[in-house]
Amino acid sequence: MRILIAPDKFKGSLTAVEAAAAIAEGALRVYPDAVATQFPIADGGEGTLEAAVAAGYEERLNAVVGPILAPIGAAWALRKDAAGITAVIETAQASGLAHMEPTPENALRAHSYGCGQLIAAALEAGATEIVLGVGGSAMTDGGSGALRALGLKPLDAAGNVVPLGGGSLADVAALDASGLDPRLSAVNFRIAVDVRNPLFGSTGAAAVFGPQKGADEDAVEKLDAGLRNWASILREATGRDVNVPGAGAAGGFPASFLAFTQATLEGGFSLVAGLTGLADHLQGADLVITGEGSMDSQSLTGKAPIALAQAARERGIPVVVVAGRILVTPEELAEHGVVAAAQLLDIAPSPAEAIANAGPYLARATSQVLEGA
Numbered sequence: 001m002r003i004l005i006a007p008d009k010f011k012g013s014l015t016a017v018e019a020a021a022a023i024a025e026g027a028l029r030v031y032p033d034a035v036a037t038q039f040p041i042a043d044g045g046e047g048t049l050e051a052a053v054a055a056g057y058e059e060r061l062n063a064v065v066g067p068i069l070a071p072i073g074a075a076w077a078l079r080k081d082a083a084g085i086t087a088v089i090e091t092a093q094a095s096g097l098a099h100m101e102p103t104p105e106n107a108l109r110a111h112s113y114g115c116g117q118l119i120a121a122a123l124e125a126g127a128t129e130i131v132l133g134v135g136g137s138a139m140t141d142g143g144s145g146a147l148r149a150l151g152l153k154p155l156d157a158a159g160n161v162v163p164l165g166g167g168s169l170a171d172v173a174a175l176d177a178s179g180l181d182p183r184l185s186a187v188n189f190r191i192a193v194d195v196r197n198p199l200f201g202s203t204g205a206a207a208v209f210g211p212q213k214g215a216d217e218d219a220v221e222k223l224d225a226g227l228r229n230w231a232s233i234l235r236e237a238t239g240r241d242v243n244v245p246g247a248g249a250a251g252g253f254p255a256s257f258l259a260f261t262q263a264t265l266e267g268g269f270s271l272v273a274g275l276t277g278l279a280d281h282l283q284g285a286d287l288v289i290t291g292e293g294s295m296d297s298q299s300l301t302g303k304a305p306i307a308l309a310q311a312a313r314e315r316g317i318p319v320v321v322v323a324g325r326i327l328v329t330p331e332e333l334a335e336h337g338v339v340a341a342a343q344l345l346d347i348a349p350s351p352a353e354a355i356a357n358a359g360p361y362l363a364r365a366t367s368q369v370l371e372g373a
Helices: 016-030 048-054 091-095 104-109 113-124 144-149 166-171 182-186 205-213 217-238 254-260 268-276 278-282 304-314 330-334 351-356 358-372
Strands: 002-005 035-038 058-065 071-081 084-090 129-133 153-155 174-176 188-193 264-267 287-290 319-323 338-343
Touching: 002 016, 016 035, 016 048, 016 358, 048 058, 048 071, 048 084, 048 129, 048 268, 058 113, 071 091, 071 113, 084 091, 084 113, 091 113, 091 129, 104 166, 104 205, 104 217, 113 129, 113 144, 129 268, 144 153, 144 254, 166 217, 174 217, 188 254, 188 268, 205 217, 217 254, 264 268, 268 278, 268 304, 278 304, 287 304, 304 319, 319 358, 330 338, 338 358, 351 358
Parallel strands: 002 035, 002 287, 084 129, 129 188, 188 264, 287 319, 319 338
Antiparallel strands: 058 071, 071 084, 153 174
16 A cells, blocks of 8 residues: 655644654555655645655755844755756745744834845855745735845935834835846746735735734734735836735735736745655555644635645545544535544543643544544
């Protein structure tokens, strides 16, 4: 038997790589002679870099400016092949919420400058394609900080460069693009997004995601006003409307790249699957085991495990799901090709214990569901 073990991360407890190892341990208890291939997956957000490295990309580390100016180390990845040089960058690595306390003040100050520094490093490495995985970001700056790191100067009415951060975007009156890195025009940017939120408005980046980053009502209003102004400034400078579905991801990060580069927005799972060669691993598999921390209604809208299940179903491969908790019905899972499922909460004495010792419980749950499948 050939088993493809392809989980997403179990947020707060296990990375996708760690989850795959635990699932493999449990699967081999039941099928000791099976060939179990561990293949962590992601949907374009946090975990994308890990999936790329597991698929053979070379991991690199750069010192960058974090979302509120403190220096941090940020990883990214690179792969060279006959088609060119592809870099994979996660916004969360350089500008993630994990690097910042979520307060109203920080929500206004946070910026994406460090992401721009990683893009600059990728350009220096000769990248011809840059994949940007967005998610888990701290900033709501419309990607302005990243372009600042690449040579763009946003100016106020007096001709002064405005401070970094989404809270300053409302003061931008003009752009000086004379120093923008010319290599940006020769690179193919592919931005992985899994939301359809526009840049601004009632369903935009500030209103929907700002509170998660510490923004109170006043901060949300300032950030939204800044993004509205930023969209207007970008349109005046480039002639492009950036208030499009998906532009609100990662604090509006895609907007600046939609304006100044030939960037495209793509579904996160399909983009990462293509980068990592998932189709090749599905070929010949007899069983797929996937999972994530919480399998809920959002999972059914195209998150990585369910998207994988659907791809497996199209090939006639049965799918088993093991998750921290499952909040959807067996019938709903069956509609996506899942033949059996188990959750850690059924065997752990408490949710806290399931999180604290997720690895052993995940291995045990995998064995139990396979024995009963």
